[in-house]
Amino acid sequence: MSTDSPTTDFPAADAAALPPLDTAPATLVALARDAGYRGAPGPLAETLLVARPLLAAAGLAVPDGPLTVASGPLEVRFAHVDTGSRVGPRGAAGTDDALRVSGTLRRVPWARSADAAAVLTEGPHGGPVLLVLEAAEWRQTPGANLAGEPRDALVLLDVAVPAERVRRVPAGLVREAAWRSGLARAALIAGAARRCVELTVAHTASRRQFGRPLSGFQAVKQEEAKLVEEAALVAASVEAAASALATPESAEFPAWIAAAQATASVAEITRIAHQLHGAIGFTELSPLHLATTRMWSWRDEDGGERSWQQRIGRYVLDGDGDRLWPSVTGG
Amino acid sequence: MSFSALDFRAVHLPPSVGQLRQEVRAFLAAERAAGTVLGRPDSWLTGWDPEFSRRLAQRGWVGMTLPRAYGGGGRSTLERHVVLEELLAAGAPVSAHWVADRQAGPTILRHGTEAQRNRFLPRIAAGTCFFSIGMSEKESGSDLASVRTRAERTADGWRLTGTKMWTGGAHVNDHAIVLARTEDAADRHAGLSQFLVDLRDPRVHVEPIRLLSGEHTFNSCRLDGVELADDALLGRPGEGWQQVTGELALERGGPERFLSTLPLLTALVAEVRRAGGGGPEQEARVGRLTARLASLRQLSLGVAAASAAGRPADVQAALVKDLGTRFEGDLVNEVREILPTAARSDATPGSFPELLATAILHAPGYTLRGGTNEILRGIITRGLELSR
Ligand SMILES: Cc1cc2nc3c(=O)[nH]c(=O)nc-3n(C[C@H](O)[C@H](O)[C@H](O)COP(=O)(O)OP(=O)(O)OC[C@H]3O[C@@H](n4cnc5c(N)ncnc54)[C@H](O)[C@@H]3O)c2cc1C
Numbered sequence: 001m002s003t004d005s006p007t008t009d010f011p012a013a014d015a016a017a018l019p020p021l022d023t024a025p026a027t028l029v030a031l032a033r034d035a036g037y038r039g040a041p042g043p044l045a046e047t048l049l050v051a052r053p054l055l056a057a058a059g060l061a062v063p064d065g066p067l068t069v070a071s072g073p074l075e076v077r078f079a080h081v082d083t084g085s086r087v088g089p090r091g092a093a094g095t096d097d098a099l100r101v102s103g104t105l106r107r108v109p110w111a112r113s114a115d116a117a118a119v120l121t122e123g124p125h126g127g128p129v130l131l132v133l134e135a136a137e138w139r140q141t142p143g144a145n146l147a148g149e150p151r152d153a154l155v156l157l158d159v160a161v162p163a164e165r166v167r168r169v170p171a172g173l174v175r176e177a178a179w180r181s182g183l184a185r186a187a188l189i190a191g192a193a194r195r196c197v198e199l200t201v202a203h204t205a206s207r208r209q210f211g212r213p214l215s216g217f218q219a220v221k222q223e224e225a226k227l228v229e230e231a232a233l234v235a236a237s238v239e240a241a242a243s244a245l246a247t248p249e250s251a252e253f254p255a256w257i258a259a260a261q262a263t264a265s266v267a268e269i270t271r272i273a274h275q276l277h278g279a280i281g282f283t284e285l286s287p288l289h290l291a292t293t294r295m296w297s298w299r300d301e302d303g304g305e306r307s308w309q310q311r312i313g314r315y316v317l318d319g320d321g322d323r324l325w326p327s328v329t330g331g
Numbered sequence: 332m333s334f335s336a337l338d339f340r341a342v343h344l345p346p347s348v349g350q351l352r353q354e355v356r357a358f359l360a361a362e363r364a365a366g367t368v369l370g371r372p373d374s375w376l377t378g379w380d381p382e383f384s385r386r387l388a389q390r391g392w393v394g395m396t397l398p399r400a401y402g403g404g405g406r407s408t409l410e411r412h413v414v415l416e417e418l419l420a421a422g423a424p425v426s427a428h429w430v431a432d433r434q435a436g437p438t439i440l441r442h443g444t445e446a447q448r449n450r451f452l453p454r455i456a457a458g459t460c461f462f463s464i465g466m467s468e469k470e471s472g473s474d475l476a477s478v479r480t481r482a483e484r485t486a487d488g489w490r491l492t493g494t495k496m497w498t499g500g501a502h503v504n505d506h507a508i509v510l511a512r513t514e515d516a517a518d519r520h521a522g523l524s525q526f527l528v529d530l531r532d533p534r535v536h537v538e539p540i541r542l543l544s545g546e547h548t549f550n551s552c553r554l555d556g557v558e559l560a561d562d563a564l565l566g567r568p569g570e571g572w573q574q575v576t577g578e579l580a581l582e583r584g585g586p587e588r589f590l591s592t593l594p595l596l597t598a599l600v601a602e603v604r605r606a607g608g609g610g611p612e613q614e615a616r617v618g619r620l621t622a623r624l625a626s627l628r629q630l631s632l633g634v635a636a637a638s639a640a641g642r643p644a645d646v647q648a649a650l651v652k653d654l655g656t657r658f659e660g661d662l663v664n665e666v667r668e669i670l671p672t673a674a675r676s677d678a679t680p681g682s683f684p685e686l687l688a689t690a691i692l693h694a695p696g697y698t699l700r701g702g703t704n705e706i707l708r709g710i711i712t713r714g715l716e717l718s719r
Contacts, residue, residue: 026341194337201715215712225708228336228715229654235339236633237626243341260622309618310611316600316621317609324600325420325593328625331349 018044021052021062025245029187029238036191036298039147039290043068043110049184051118054177058130058167065115070154071177074103074121076129079160091124098163099124099131101156109301111140111152120169120177128174132165145297147290179252181302182259183241189262189298190238192291193231196273199288200227203277220276227272230265237261244330253315253327260308263299270295336650336714342632348413355417358390362423369681370422370594372690375587376700377548378424379503384458387418393428394436394456401440402453408639412632416586422594426500426548431455434581435462435508439527442566442574447527451506463530464582465495465509465552466575473706475510476519476572480554482511482526489513489559491526495552501530501537502550509554510575513568523571526563528554544676544692582701584634584648589627589655591697592662595690596620599666602683609669616669620662627655646714649707656697656704663690 019031032045043051043066051067078094085093101121108117116134123129138154145151204215204224214220241258244251270292274281281288299305316324362368367383387393395411397403418425436455439447454460471477480493491511501507507528514522528535536553566574600617603609609617630651637644666687674688698704 197337215716221712222705222708224715225650225653225711228711229650232336232339232630232650233623233626233654235337236629237622239339239341240625240629243343254625257622257625260618261626264619264622305619306615309615309622311618312621313609313614313616313618316617317603317614322597322600324597324621328621328628329352329416331352 018047018064018066021056023048026242029183029242029245032184032187033191033194033238036188036294037195039192039195039294041110041149042066042113045184045188046109046181047114049187050177050180053180054120054130054173055118055132057173057176058169060130060132060165060167063116063132063134066110066113068109068111068114068117069119069177069181070105070108070111070117071120072103072105074101074105074119074156076101076121076124078124094124096163097123097129097166097168099129099161099166101131101133101159101161103156105154105156107143107145107151107301108140108154110150111135111138111154112142112150117154120174123166123168125168128169128171130167130169130173131161133159133161137161145294145301147293147297149294149297175252178302179255179259182308183238183255185298185302186234186238186241186255186258186262189266189295190231190234192295192298193234193262193265193269195291196269196288196295197228197231199286199291200224200273200276203281203286207278214276223272223276227269227276230268230272234258234262234265234269250330253312253330256308256312256315259302260305260312263305263308266295266299336646336711339630339633340636341629342409342636344409344413344632348410351410352413352417354390355392355414359417359421359423362386363421368421368423370597370686371424371681372422372592372595372686373693373696374422374594375419375425375429375591376499376693376696377426377546378422379426379500379548380424381427381458381461383424384428384461386458387425387428388456388458393432393458394452395432397436397440397452397456401448402456403436404456408635409632412586412635416590416628416631419587419590420593420597422597427461427503428455428458429587430464430500430504431460431462433585434464434578435506437581438508438525438574438578439565441577442525444562446562447565451527460506461500461504463498463501463504463507463552465498465507465528467497468494469496473703475575476523478510478512478523480509480511482513482524482559484513485558488561489526489563491528491554491557491559493554495554496549497540498537498550498552499548500550501535501552502539502547504530506530507552508565508578510571513571516569520572522569523575524568525565525571525574526559527565528557528559528563532557534558542692543695544689579702580638580645580648583652583707584631584638584644586628586631588652588701589624589631589658591656591693592659592690593624595666595686596624596662598683598686599670602670613669616665620665623658623661627651627658631655646711649702649710649714652701653704653707653711659697660694663687663694666690 028048035044047067050069079098080095082093137159141153143151237258241254244254280286391404395404395406399405482489509526513524516522534555534557540549675684676688678684
């Protein structure tokens with residue numbers, strides 16, 4: 001797949017295929033894993049695991065179709081300035097929360113296939129706001145990640161966003177957006193990791209050298225086992241985070257763990273899968289690259305393993321008393 | 332293609348387990364205050380304290396899964412798992428009863444006669460009967476089926492001859508389960524049998540083999556024509572291989588296969604905090620280890636849940652053990668990077684440099700004991716062949 005025709009291999013995600021809003025969270029994670037396994041086009045993980053739950057948590061109406069998510073600084077003003085307000089300079093208060101928004105949001109996943117975007121930014125009142133932008137309201141400049149998946153820039157030129165599509169949100173929701181994105185990406189990585197394992201096991205069983213299948217060689221077996229193990233570790237961390245979603249107040253730490261583990265395991269999983277594939281895996285002749293190039297992008301798209309590890313490490317090293325083991329056992 | 336290893340299902344611990352965990356933590360806090368739980372790495376290998384084992388047993392935390400009829404706790408595999416992980420995380424001295432609880436008890440329950448169960452299980456659960464593993468020999472390590480120890484039929488039992496090696500705790504424990512050849516067979520996995528051997532028997536000659544740290548846990552165990560009664564045979568003659576394979580599955584799947592060095596990380600966290608907290612580099616490294624630890628723990632819980640449900644878990648157990656024991660060593664190297672410290676065995680016992688020294692000096696063992704990682708990877712890829 002080449003980067004200038006990123007979506008041509010696949011049909012775009014369609015709204016009819018999206019599960020209903022009341023689907024169990026663990027099922028949503030399983031769907032995201034499956035999307036990662038297939039390299040499915042469209043912002044499925046973003047819609048199910050990030051945009052929909054955030055909008056619902058903020059009390060915003062959830063649009064029907066595929067959704068993307070974005071965050072970053074924008075120029076945001078109240079659309080209806082309260083001229084009678086004595087709070088601060090003119091423009092510091094509005095008669096309602098309707099906004100006018102300008103600026104650019106970069107590297108937004110699958111923006112071109114999304115009906116709407118959930119956008120987190122700083123509001124004119126000085127705190128975070130979550131707002132819904134509709135596709136017709138932005139202009140997009142195409143971009144792509146290492147796998148050719150769309151990562152478009154959204155250009156906003158004085159877009160009027162009605163108050164019913166804007167909510168002031170607590171800092172906790174900004175954190176939730178971060179860990180949800182990390183979990184979504186971890187689920188995608190877990191799926192792609194499974195694909196790496198399956199392709200590698202099939203390849204070493206069918207490819208013969210020295211008169212026998214590669215899978216018969218000790219050196220190959222040793223590496224193949226490590227590949228399975230690392231993928232299993234990712235699967236376990238993602239499943240644990242998925243099951244923790246049932247109790248949202250204790251879902252954050254397991255999501256950090258899944259994000260940190262999945263992103264950190266990408267290097268080892270892709271290294272072994274490519275090594276055992278030989279030259280063909282380095283080319284478009286093998287489907288392996290569909291999984292590995294995605295994994296190389298996904299691991300970085302929410303800050304990279306280091307940012308997740310630091311978050312966890314800071315939590316463990318902060319506070320008094322031993323937090324390490326209790327955080328791992330969840331209490 | 333089906334890969335059981337990747338079809339991981341999250342394990343839901345029942346609420347009663349949360350209660351149990353708090354009870355164990357309270358018990359450990361009291362023991363810590365009394366100076367008996369020292370947060371030492373690899374304490375399940377070298378932390379030998381029969382009094383501690385007895386106190387645990389009084390709480391019902393030894394032989395937890397053995398039936399009540401034999402003095403056991405009748406508790407679930409997951410409940411036992413939680414108790415074990417708390418003991419290991421605290422670096423508690425559990426080595427006296429470890430083998431009896433982990434493998435001898437369940438093996439006797441599974442393969443023993445009613446008389447053998449009644450004789451051993453209540454004492455195992457009371458923390459008063461400790462076991463060693465009599466598998467390895469000088470010429471039989473990974474290739475366990477090649478053992479040369481022989482048991483010959485006598486008029487009223489068996490005569491056992493051979494030398495077992497690396498027998499942990501044989502100098503302090505009561506019994507060993509010994510794997511011996513009882514018949515020469517074309518199939519090398521046939522003709523093996525297991526025996527319950529009294530380590531105090533005058534014809535059992537236990538000689539210390541010191542570890543590179545100078546510690547004494549290993550022994551050679553010369554069985555110099557040990558006369559055994561008929562009822563020393565465990566299970567059926569000739570089925571020792573199947574039995575020992577089951578015993579190894581018990582030996583391989585537990586949380587001691589990734590938690591051996593956790594007390595060193597706990598000590599490091601305390602050390603960094605005492606110094607006023609860590610910088611971004613230290614945070615990232617601690618975070619990386621924590622993420623791996625938490626993920627491994629999920630996999631390990633998965634093994635416990637699978638065996639509780641009666642599903643085969645040998646591939647999963649091999650997977651956790653390879654990943655987990657590599658993590659144990661990796662943790663030690665990382666800790667040295669996070670807080671560069673010269674390891675010293677002669678520093679104050681329990682100080683950071685001394686704990687580090689213990690973890691380093693024990694490191695070669697992590698990936699060898701209970702079957703080497705290379706052998707475990709063979710089990711994992713055989714699992715793949717079966718699923719192809
Ligand atoms: C701390 C500790 C405690 C122990 N406690 C006990 C105990 O209480 N009772 C007991 O019976 N035993 C005990 N053992 C012994 C343990 O089971 C053996 O060390 C282990 O099975 C390996 O055997 P070996 O040491 O002879 O190594 P070997 O089998 O000689 O192996 C040496 C190296 O060769 C590799 N190797 C061997 N065969 C293969 C192969 N087919 N493919 C690839 N690589 C291979 C191994 O992986 C290893 O790296 C203990 C060992 C340790 C380290």
